[in-house]
Amino acid sequence: MSGTQEGIEAQDLPYDVFAKACPSRGTLEHVTGRWGALTMGALRDGSLRFNELRRRVDGVSEKMLSQTLQALERDGLVHREAQPTNPPRVDYELTALGHEVTERLLALIHCVEGRMDDVLAARERYDARRD
Amino acid sequence: MSGTQEGIEAQDLPYDVFAKACPSRGTLEHVTGRWGALTMGALRDGSLRFNELRRRVDGVSEKMLSQTLQALERDGLVHREAQPTNPPRVDYELTALGHEVTERLLALIHCVEGRMDDVLAARERYDARRD
DNA sequence: CCGGATCCTATATGATACTG
DNA sequence: CAGTATCATATAGGATCCGG
Numbered sequence: 230m231s232g233t234q235e236g237i238e239a240q241d242l243p244y245d246v247f248a249k250a251c252p253s254r255g256t257l258e259h260v261t262g263r264w265g266a267l268t269m270g271a272l273r274d275g276s277l278r279f280n281e282l283r284r285r286v287d288g289v290s291e292k293m294l295s296q297t298l299q300a301l302e303r304d305g306l307v308h309r310e311a312q313p314t315n316p317p318r319v320d321y322e323l324t325a326l327g328h329e330v331t332e333r334l335l336a337l338i339h340c341v342e343g344r345m346d347d348v349l350a351a352r353e354r355y356d357a358r359r360d
Numbered sequence: 361m362s363g364t365q366e367g368i369e370a371q372d373l374p375y376d377v378f379a380k381a382c383p384s385r386g387t388l389e390h391v392t393g394r395w396g397a398l399t400m401g402a403l404r405d406g407s408l409r410f411n412e413l414r415r416r417v418d419g420v421s422e423k424m425l426s427q428t429l430q431a432l433e434r435d436g437l438v439h440r441e442a443q444p445t446n447p448p449r450v451d452y453e454l455t456a457l458g459h460e461v462t463e464r465l466l467a468l469i470h471c472v473e474g475r476m477d478d479v480l481a482a483r484e485r486y487d488a489r490r491d
Numbered sequence: 492c493c494g495g496a497t498c499c500t501a502t503a504t505g506a507t508a509c510t511g
Numbered sequence: 512c513a514g515t516a517t518c519a520t521a522t523a524g525g526a527t528c529c530g531g
Contacts, residue, residue: 244473247398249419252480253473260472261392263523267378279493288380290525295494305482316492317531326478333468340464341391342375342384347457349383351436394503410513421505426514447512448511 256304260330264289264297269306269323269331270338276310276322306330387435391461395420395428400437400454400462401469407441407453437461 244253259265264286271277271285283294298321301307306327312318323331341348375384390396395417402408402416414425429452432438437458443449454462472479 242470242473244476246469246473247402247416247418253476256476256479257397257469257472258394260468261397263389266388266392271378285378287378291494292526293524296523303483303486304479305486306479311493314492315531317494319493326475326482329475330468330471333464333471337391337461337464337468338377338388339373340461341388342373342377344457344460345375345384345387348387348435348437351457352434355434355436422514423506423516424504427503442513445512446511448514450513 259297259300259304260306260334262297264293265301266334266338268294268297268301269327270335272307272321272323272327273331273335276320279319279321282321301327390428390431390435391437391465393428395424396432397465397469399425399428399432400458401466403438403452403454403458404462404466407451410450410452413452432458 245251246253246257248254260269267286267289268282271282277285279294279298282298283289283291286294289297298307298309302309305324308322308324308327310320310322312320376382377384377388379385391400398417398420399413402413408416410425410429413429414420414422417425420428429438429440433440436455439453439455439458441451441453443451
């Protein structure tokens with residue numbers, strides 16, 4: 230037991246995000262978090278510098294972008310390439326693993342974006358029913 | 361400009377999650393949020409009652425589950441079926457829209473779960489390099 | 492240009508008690 | 512059972528200044 234999804238095509242994976250203590254839960258949060266998802270999505274088409282990323286990920290602060298990138302780099306999803314020049318130049322790009330994850334992530338994002346009209350309509354119905 | 365992803369297969373979608381003010385960003389957060397993702401994933405194989413969900417989504421509190429379900433219901437991703445019996449019985453299930461989203465979500469989750477060994481190895485390398 | 496350090500606020504989350 | 516209400520806390524997030 231212990232909170233896992235039982236039966237039903239359980240492939241006996243060693244990692245189960247439904248279990249409270251599973252480390253995959255943390256990584257999933259890095260990937261799907263507010264800034265993690267957008268950062269990885271922004272890097273899909275190639276490497277970007279720090280401030281380029283800041284502009285693409287509209288609204289992110291320096292602090293959060295820095296923090297987000299470090300978590301993604303630590304998880305092996307993003308590679309950081311620093312040039313010891315002055316002024317410094319740092320490029321970020323997805324690793325092979327990062328690309329795999331980002332593909333799924335973008336499929337999800339595009340799915341949501343493509344259905345937003347339905348979502349907004351549902352919201353109006355929900356709010357109306359609560360007068 | 362305005363923070364959108366330009367060029368590159370831009371399908372001119374009306375909604376762009378990279379834009380700060382786009383409502384899709386909020387919905388994406390409901391879907392990918394700590395409890396939203398797990399809740400939708402748990403509902404994939406059929407409807408569940410409130411406390412069944414609580415047990416499947418290991419670690420969620422009553423409050424957060426309730427709050428999460430309301431957001432997902434409002435977005436039209438989850439349907440709530442309440443029976444006016446005593447004691448009350450309430451079943452939650454994915455809507456058609458919810459299923460579409462959840463499929464993508466689970467593809468992402470399984471991708472992450474299946475690559476956790478790589479992630480954990482990357483973490484050790486990262487931490488070692490920082491002694 | 493790329494962040495690190497600091498301070499402060501908002502929000503998310505958790506624990507507990509209570510109700511129909 | 513299925514929540515809501517309340518209180519307390521942790522964490523996320525933002526603004527700003529500073530240094531390599």
